[in-house]
Amino acid sequence: MTARIHPTAIIDPAAELDDSVEVGAYSLIGPHVTIGAGTVVGPHVVIEGHTTIGRDNRFFQFSSIGAPNQDKKYAGEPTTLVIGDRNTVREFCTFNIGTVQDRGETRVGDDNWVMAYVHLAHDVVLGNQCVLANGATLAGHVQVGDWVTIGGLTGVLQRMRIGDHAMVGFQAHVSQDVPPFMTVDGHPLAARGLNLVGLRRRDFTAEQIAVVKQIHKLLYRSNLTLEQSIAEIGQLRGQGGDAEVQLMLDFLASAARGIVR
Structure with a gap:
């Protein structure tokens, strides 16, 4: 041809x-x-x-x-x-x-x-x-x-870095790293929740989604420092979402400029 x-x-x-x-x-x-x-x-x-x-x-x-x-x-x-x-x-x-x-x-x-x-x-x-x-x-x-x-x-x-499975909303100003799985928007940028629709469309299991929800809670709803959140997230291994836990830990370990919180 x-x-x-x-x-x-x-x-x-x-x-x-x-x-x-x-x-x-x-x-x-x-x-x-x-x-x-x-x-x-x-x-x-x-x-x-x-x-x-x-x-x-x-x-x-x-x-x-x-x-x-x-x-x-x-x-x-x-x-x-x-x-x-x-x-x-x-x-x-x-x-x-x-x-x-x-x-x-x-x-x-x-x-x-x-x-x-x-x-x-x-x-x-x-x-x-x-x-x-x-x-x-x-x-x-x-x-x-x-x-x-x-x-x-x-x-x-x-x-800046935007992690796997994240979603950034319309007209956002991304000036900090966006962790995996999160939905963010606004100016200043703020975390609004999880990209659950995206995860379900990609056939994440119920166990994987449950672990991601716990990760979100530890990062954004538990009044923990980032260092404390990282330690607690590491304890989630063995609940059916080890790959998701490791993905988040790796991302947070290299977040030199801070994450959206």
């Missing part, structure tokens, strides 16, 4: 596109770009930089993928953007390459649903199965786990 390239698209001869890739009208693909099988690049999309894209992704019109980052220290180093498989990227999104001051790589996992006008700055790590609603903005060095939902027009401050 020959790659389906619109005659108005400009593809650098050095770019590596699988034969099944589609590229729409007036799109531009640079020399250091690799695109995997089944990926569809819509019209008026620019893909540049040292960018590697996996299989079966779809990029809608007017997105800028792999452009130089917006860090004033950037001096043209060959940092990268790596995008996994089966991601949907809607209109006017901007994904930038990394910086040598961090990992040198911006990374997007698999099966993410990224709506219009989303910005992923340098060195962002976005996990798998996430939903980013229209206008979500992730500053540099942000780390987002798996199965995370980020509401529209939300801003995430640089170096």
